[in-house]
Amino acid sequence: MPTENRIAGVSRVLNRRQPDLRVVLEGVAIAHNASAVMRTCDAAGVLHLELISPNPALLAWNEAISTRADRWLEITTHASTAACLAALKKAGLGIVATRLSDRARPYTELDYTRPLALVFGSESLGISEEALAFADEVIQIPMVGMVRSLNLSVAVAVVLYEAFKQRAAKGLFDGRRLSEADFERLYKKWLRLDDEPAGK
Numbered sequence: 001m002p003t004e005n006r007i008a009g010v011s012r013v014l015n016r017r018q019p020d021l022r023v024v025l026e027g028v029a030i031a032h033n034a035s036a037v038m039r040t041c042d043a044a045g046v047l048h049l050e051l052i053s054p055n056p057a058l059l060a061w062n063e064a065i066s067t068r069a070d071r072w073l074e075i076t077t078h079a080s081t082a083a084c085l086a087a088l089k090k091a092g093l094g095i096v097a098t099r100l101s102d103r104a105r106p107y108t109e110l111d112y113t114r115p116l117a118l119v120f121g122s123e124s125l126g127i128s129e130e131a132l133a134f135a136d137e138v139i140q141i142p143m144v145g146m147v148r149s150l151n152l153s154v155a156v157a158v159v160l161y162e163a164f165k166q167r168a169a170k171g172l173f174d175g176r177r178l179s180e181a182d183f184e185r186l187y188k189k190w191l192r193l194d195d196e197p198a199g200k
Helices: 004-014 031-043 081-090 129-134 152-169 180-193
Strands: 021-026 048-052 074-078 094-098 116-120 137-140
Touching: 004 180, 021 031, 021 081, 021 152, 031 048, 031 152, 048 081, 074 081, 081 094, 081 116, 081 129, 094 129, 116 152
Parallel strands: 021 048, 021 116, 048 074, 094 116, 094 137
Antiparallel strands: none
């Protein structure tokens, strides 16, 4: 049975969830990285994580890394890039691709207070040309070292905490952003999760 402190904690966290800021992982093949991204999404107030993978069974979460953060996220798996990004565009989210290119601008110049889907690619190949074609904007994290890339989970954290900073400054964590129906559904679901044994 959830305690009063737990009930208050669930309400507090749900009241800060950002339903219009989504993280999309395209073709990620290393479960370690996906698990670390989940933990960062939860910490930064992201509710929705979209996984584009024809074989999601390959991404078995590492609970030691995710600290079971997947329980507090709405994770949706998509069989194709087009299916995922077309649906997000239809829902009114701007598609932002992360990629080193002449088209990209520094990630700090983006307005993250708008409804956005942030697309990150695989560890070896980055985002696909198909994903890039859907992008309304392209951003990059400036780097001055010999290695021209960051670990996927680190890149996600860098970008998400810029979004966190901007949204906090605009007061988007100060009041409930979920619909009443979504709040009630997740509130009940999260409290039920407290009764599940580890490994569920």
